Amino acid sequence: xxVLNKIARTLVSNRRGILAADESIGTMSTRLExxxxxxTAENRRLYRELIVTTPQLxxxxxxxxxxxxxFHQKLSNGRTFPEYLHDIGILAGIxxxxxxxxxxxxxxxxxxxxxxxxxxxxxxxxxxxxxxxKWRAVITIGDSLPSKRAVxxxxxxxxxxxxxxxxxxxxxxxxxxxxxxxxxxxAKCQEVTTSVIRTVFDQLELMQVQLDGIVLKPNMVVxxxxxxxQPSVEDVANATVEALRASVxxxxxxxxxxxxxxxxxxxxxxxxxxxxxxxxxxxxTYSFGRAxxxxxLETWRGETGNATAxxxxxxxxxxxxxxxx
Numbered sequence: 001x002x003v004l005n006k007i008a009r010t011l012v013s014n015r016r017g018i019l020a021a022d023e024s025i026g027t028m029s030t031r032l033e034x035x036x037x038x039x040t041a042e043n044r045r046l047y048r049e050l051i052v053t054t055p056q057l058x059x060x061x062x063x064x065x066x067x068x069x070x071f072h073q074k075l076s077n078g079r080t081f082p083e084y085l086h087d088i089g090i091l092a093g094i095x096x097x098x099x100x101x102x103x104x105x106x107x108x109x110x111x112x113x114x115x116x117x118x119x120x121x122x123x124x125x126x127x128x129x130x131x132x133x134k135w136r137a138v139i140t141i142g143d144s145l146p147s148k149r150a151v152x153x154x155x156x157x158x159x160x161x162x163x164x165x166x167x168x169x170x171x172x173x174x175x176x177x178x179x180x181x182x183x184x185x186x187a188k189c190q191e192v193t194t195s196v197i198r199t200v201f202d203q204l205e206l207m208q209v210q211l212d213g214i215v216l217k218p219n220m221v222v223x224x225x226x227x228x229x230q231p232s233v234e235d236v237a238n239a240t241v242e243a244l245r246a247s248v249x250x251x252x253x254x255x256x257x258x259x260x261x262x263x264x265x266x267x268x269x270x271x272x273x274x275x276x277x278x279x280x281x282x283x284x285t286y287s288f289g290r291a292x293x294x295x296x297l298e299t300w301r302g303e304t305g306n307a308t309a310x311x312x313x314x315x316x317x318x319x320x321x322x323x324x325x
Contacts (some may be wrong), residue, residue: 004213005253007131007171011091011215012254012283015325016062018173018215019318020258020289021051022095022134025069037302045073050300051293052084054311060318063091065134065173065287071125082129093132093173094125096161100138109150112137112157115164122168132171134217135161139176139196141184141224146192151199159203166210173256173287175217176200180260182224186231190221190239197247211251217287218244219260220270233266237273241280250281257284259291264317267291272324286321293317 011018023031028047029039037043048070066081071094074080082092098114112135122133137154139146158174165172178193197218204211221239223230231239244255259267267288274284286292293314300310 002210002213003169004166004171004210007091008213008215008253009283011062011132011171012256012285014062015322016060017286017288017318017321017325018093018256019051019061019064019292020134020287021048021070021293022065022067022093023289024067024099028067031297032302035297035301041069041073043302044069047297047300048073048081049075050307050310051296051314052081052090054314054318056315057318058089060315060322061090063093063132065093065095067095071128071130080129086129091131092129093134094130094170095135096121096125096133096165097135100136103150103153106147106150108142108145109140109147110138111150111153115157115160118161118164119168122165122170126169130170132173132215133161133165134173134175136175136177139178139192141178141182141188141192146196151196155196155199155203158200159207159209162204162209162214163207166213171213171215172209173215173217174200174204175258177258177260178219180219180222180225180262183226183228184224185227185229186221186223186235186239189219189223190243193219193221194243194246197243201247201249211249212253214252215287216248216252216255217258218255220257220262220267222260222262222270225261233269233273236270237277240270241274241277244282248282252282254283254285256287259286259288262291264288264291264294268317268320268324271321275325285325288317288321291317292321
């Protein structure tokens with residue numbers, strides 16, 4: 001078993017999942033302000049410290065994806081975030097893309113950037129304790145969307161990122177997210193998701209990426225958030241698994257779903273329903289952000305006296321998702 005394969009399997013095994021705490025400075029600041037907390041670097045650090053020091057977190061969480069700012073900060077005990085996570089048995093990950101920007105010649109579509117200088121950044125992150133990385137591409141469903149241009153450009157970028165990560169010793173989390181924004185049907189989401197993931201694996205093969213040393217982080221197949229017809233949990237589970245069976249090679253160790261804006265309880269229910277489908281070649285787990293930490297942030301609101309209750313809220317969501325596996 002290669003080192004990359006061992007890390008990938010650790011991330012998706014033993015009923016645990018991955019916590020995405022990698023919001024950009026702008027996104028995290030906005031979320032803090034919405035709950036009445038001043039958006040400062042120290043408050044962002046305090047909130048992330050609250051998250052990672054939640055008691056028994058390692059029983060449900062295998063890895064935590066950090067943003068660059070958090071990766072270089074220290075906890076109150078003087079340990080860096082990667083050092084502390086290593087101490088408690090959780091793998092430290094790092095978001096390495098620099099965000100989605102407008103794609104030239106493709107109105108309404110985006111391309112994720114961050115390949116420039118990535119080799120050097122991967123080397124530094126690995127030296128400082130990272131074992132895996134994440135890169136998110138966003139695909140929009142709409143009138144005549146997504147375009148082949150957008151799908152191919154994002155798949156190619158994901159593959160180049162994955163190759164650079166593996167070269168530097170990091171397991172790449174490959175995240176092609178088909179957004180749930182819009183009024184599209186479940187069937188349309190399944191069609192687009194299948195096509196997007198197939199294109200991603202075509203590009204991964206072209207770049208000779210070691211497939212047993214990655215983790216795929218796709219969306220669940222759901223109807224658009226504005227669709228008048230919302231599918232049942234069983235319909236979501238079946239459509240998602242059908243899309244994966246049609247697009248993901250069996251050599252991939254595991255699939256860690258993003259929540260994509262679903263309500264925390266709904267994302268957990270959908271994950272649980274997929275576990276009842278037999279004969280799947282991959283581990284199915286979760287890599288949630290808001291669906292895990294949203295309740296904790298709402299509870300904390302910057303008040304020291306709320307810290308214990310906020311950690312209990314996070315623990316409840318983490319345990320629920322581990323139980324769903």
